[in-house]
Amino acid sequence: MAAMDATSGYDRMKELKEFDESKMGVKGLSDSGITSIPRFFVHPPETLSDFKNSSSTCTNIPIIDLSGIINSKDNDHRLKIVEQVKEAAKTWGFFQVINHGVPISVIDETIHAIKAFHDQPHEVKAKYYKRENELGGVMYTSNNDLYRAKSAAWHDSLQAWMGPEPLKVADLPEICRNEVVAWDKSATEVAETVMELLCEGLGLEAGKFKELTFLDARVLVGHCYPYCPQPDLTVGITSHTDPGVITVLLQNHVPGLQVKHGDEWVNVKPVPGGLIINAGDFLQIISNGEYKSIQHRVLANSSKEARISIVIFFNLAKWKGDGYHGPLPELLSSEKPAIYRNFSRQEFVENFYSKGIDTKSLIEKIKLQN
Numbered sequence: 001m002a003a004m005d006a007t008s009g010y011d012r013m014k015e016l017k018e019f020d021e022s023k024m025g026v027k028g029l030s031d032s033g034i035t036s037i038p039r040f041f042v043h044p045p046e047t048l049s050d051f052k053n054s055s056s057t058c059t060n061i062p063i064i065d066l067s068g069i070i071n072s073k074d075n076d077h078r079l080k081i082v083e084q085v086k087e088a089a090k091t092w093g094f095f096q097v098i099n100h101g102v103p104i105s106v107i108d109e110t111i112h113a114i115k116a117f118h119d120q121p122h123e124v125k126a127k128y129y130k131r132e133n134e135l136g137g138v139m140y141t142s143n144n145d146l147y148r149a150k151s152a153a154w155h156d157s158l159q160a161w162m163g164p165e166p167l168k169v170a171d172l173p174e175i176c177r178n179e180v181v182a183w184d185k186s187a188t189e190v191a192e193t194v195m196e197l198l199c200e201g202l203g204l205e206a207g208k209f210k211e212l213t214f215l216d217a218r219v220l221v222g223h224c225y226p227y228c229p230q231p232d233l234t235v236g237i238t239s240h241t242d243p244g245v246i247t248v249l250l251q252n253h254v255p256g257l258q259v260k261h262g263d264e265w266v267n268v269k270p271v272p273g274g275l276i277i278n279a280g281d282f283l284q285i286i287s288n289g290e291y292k293s294i295q296h297r298v299l300a301n302s303s304k305e306a307r308i309s310i311v312i313f314f315n316l317a318k319w320k321g322d323g324y325h326g327p328l329p330e331l332l333s334s335e336k337p338a339i340y341r342n343f344s345r346q347e348f349v350e351n352f353y354s355k356g357i358d359t360k361s362l363i364e365k366i367k368l369q370n
């Protein structure tokens, strides 16, 4: 594609750069009172028409009540919950957990602190605005994939790598520092419980994923989806799958998240105190297709109030000696041969970071034609 649109004189790259260098983010654009969005946010008609057909017959993703399994030895009850988690991860790839043990005050404080960060004047946030820390440390930016994606999306994000190398806590903006650290701890506890249930659902030892270091490489992202004056022309986040093992997502009460289920897009209704869990590509591959990594997206926010979400992506920290991963050998047999080939860390990282998040997932690339 030519950098300059010859017929209209539109220089997309120049506009992207100006927006990026202004460090104002979409929150800054929204707060400035604009009534029409810059052209590089406008998505092609195919994407937008799919957004219009987003009514669905299903009302929500499965909700799983974890009360009774935290600190309890009631085995029959645990087996029931394992079944629910397994079924949801197989058929939806997404579920919402309630009564997970994290106090509502911690949840509220986390949302409040991330909102407070984004609500600061953009001159204050500008000192954190950068792109070079995508693979470690702290970074605040608008659209991680701004220069890689075909069209930009209506959100800004504060991102912090919480592990495996310990984060330099002082690098976090003070306004949300303590809350980010506390949230990482709480969400990791929930992730550990969920990973145990997912392991049991596969017939593995409960601690297998922890042992494989799936809790250790964590990226926390605090998204802000501000009011968008033309929500029919753009998206909050483009349809994608998450690359890692699992994602834990906390959202405020402003809706927008949608999950693909069959041919339909299902609205994920915020449940007070609920946490959304979804399987990523890595989990689909190592479970040999048992658990599904499902497409999801966020609508551009038409509400005057910002939508806030805080996600933590859990990834493998230690790659095997030879650097390759694939379906777990314990899950394979002559009846259940591997449906994916092994892949290297480089392939995994390159697939994600070389293009926009709408890139074809690694899953498609490494599928074996059995």
Ligand code: OGA
Pocket: 221, 223, 237, 242, 249, 251, 257, 296, 297, 298, 309, 310, 311
């Ligand atoms: C993501 C994502 C959804 C949301 O960051 O990968 O899917 O609700 N976010 O912010």
Ligand code: NI
Pocket: 240, 241, 242, 296
């Ligand atoms: Ni996602």
